Amino acid sequence: MKLQKSTSLALVSVLEAAANPDRQVAAAEIAEKYDVSPHHLAKVLRELGRAGIMESARGVGGGYRFTGNARRLTLMDLIELFEDLSGRAGDEERIAATAEDRALGRVLAEIDEIARATFRSITIDTMLKLVERERHAAAAPQAAAV
Amino acid sequence: MQADDLDQVIAIDARVTGVEKTDYWYEVFHRYGTRGGRQRFCFVAELDGAVEGFVVGEVRDWEFGEPPCGWVFGISVRPEARLGGVATRLLETICGAFRSAGVTKVRTLIARDNHLVLSFFRSQGMMAAPFIPLEIDIA
Numbered sequence: 675m676k677l678q679k680s681t682s683l684a685l686v687s688v689l690e691a692a693a694n695p696d697r698q699v700a701a702a703e704i705a706e707k708y709d710v711s712p713h714h715l716a717k718v719l720r721e722l723g724r725a726g727i728m729e730s731a732r733g734v735g736g737g738y739r740f741t742g743n744a745r746r747l748t749l750m751d752l753i754e755l756f757e758d759l760s761g762r763a764g765d766e767e768r769i770a771a772t773a774e775d776r777a778l779g780r781v782l783a784e785i786d787e788i789a790r791a792t793f794r795s796i797t798i799d800t801m802l803k804l805v806e807r808e809r810h811a812a813a814a815p816q817a818a819a820v
Numbered sequence: 821m822q823a824d825d826l827d828q829v830i831a832i833d834a835r836v837t838g839v840e841k842t843d844y845w846y847e848v849f850h851r852y853g854t855r856g857g858r859q860r861f862c863f864v865a866e867l868d869g870a871v872e873g874f875v876v877g878e879v880r881d882w883e884f885g886e887p888p889c890g891w892v893f894g895i896s897v898r899p900e901a902r903l904g905g906v907a908t909r910l911l912e913t914i915c916g917a918f919r920s921a922g923v924t925k926v927r928t929l930i931a932r933d934n935h936l937v938l939s940f941f942r943s944q945g946m947m948a949a950p951f952i953p954l955e956i957d958i959a
């Protein structure tokens with residue numbers, strides 16, 4: 675499973691901001707941390723702003739804040755803003771002329787279904803817990819290996 | 821879970837699933853309640869004597885070649901009592917029972933489109949298990 679660059683950028687930006695909802699996160703900081711162009715990031719943040727998930731503070735620093743509901747906003751909600759994961763296999767099935775195409779389409783549809791169910795069941799709040807776990811695992815690699 | 825909790829458990833389950841399964845629940849109570857022993861568990865959460873929710877599960881040994889682990893078969897909370905941490909406490913309770921039974925892994929299986937229950941288990945830190953459920957029509 676691979677997400678488009680803008681999508682993963684949106685996801686990490688939201689996670690960075692949702693971890694500190696009271697604090698403004700500087701766009702430049704994120705751009706540097708994830709090694710992306712400030713221009714690309716600004717576009718992504720604008721889209722998140724339009725969806726009411728991020729609020730940008732004008733002026734020096736160009737910070738932004740998370741304004742969504744971390745306990746209800748799912749990965750799917752965010753992904754859908756940037757790419758279309760719906761019915762990919764459905765399209766293939768419609769144009770599939772041969773039984774071979776259709777059989778392949780069925781298998782791909784299975785995979786898509788699982789991906790969508792996974793994205794739909796993971797909230798930003800759950801992701802933040804996962805981020806913390808990763809941080810602990812990195813800090814204590816031996817404990818993580820057990 | 822006590823025998824006199826059963827009617828309320830049946831009612832909650834019927835509301836949540838849309839199917840009243842009285843016989844099934846008497847059977848569950850028989851096997852998992854008083855006679856459950858140290859492998860089968862069912863618990864209810866109560867507030868002022870009323871049942872708010874329930875959880876059912878058991879320890880299964882060497883199923884599919886896997887070391888013993890705890891399985892959660894069902895968890896439900898009365899709609900009016902949701903989002904108050906009831907299911908979190910029910911899961912903690914049954915995990916405590918699993919731990920006492922000597923297992924260190926808990927699994928469950930959920931319909932792919934049951935986003936509510938999936939979100940709940942995910943929020944508790946559960947991740948995909950290394951299995952893929954399969955089925956076939958044999959009619």
Ligand SMILES: CC(C)(COP(=O)(O)OP(=O)(O)OC[C@H]1O[C@@H](n2cnc3c(N)ncnc32)[C@H](O)[C@@H]1OP(=O)(O)O)[C@@H](O)C(=O)NCCC(=O)NCCS
Nearest residue numbers: 745894895896897902903904905906907908937939940943
């Ligand atoms: C899933 C269920 C058991 C959760 O019970 P609950 O007592 O409301 O759960 P909790 O209050 O302990 O919630 C714990 C976490 O689960 C997640 N969660 C619960 N309800 C949620 C919802 N509606 N949307 C998104 N996440 C939710 C949240 O992360 C929540 O933590 P938060 O309150 O800090 O946001 C309950 O909604 C239920 O009974 N649903 C129907 C069950 C069912 O379909 N059973 C049949 C198959 S087993």
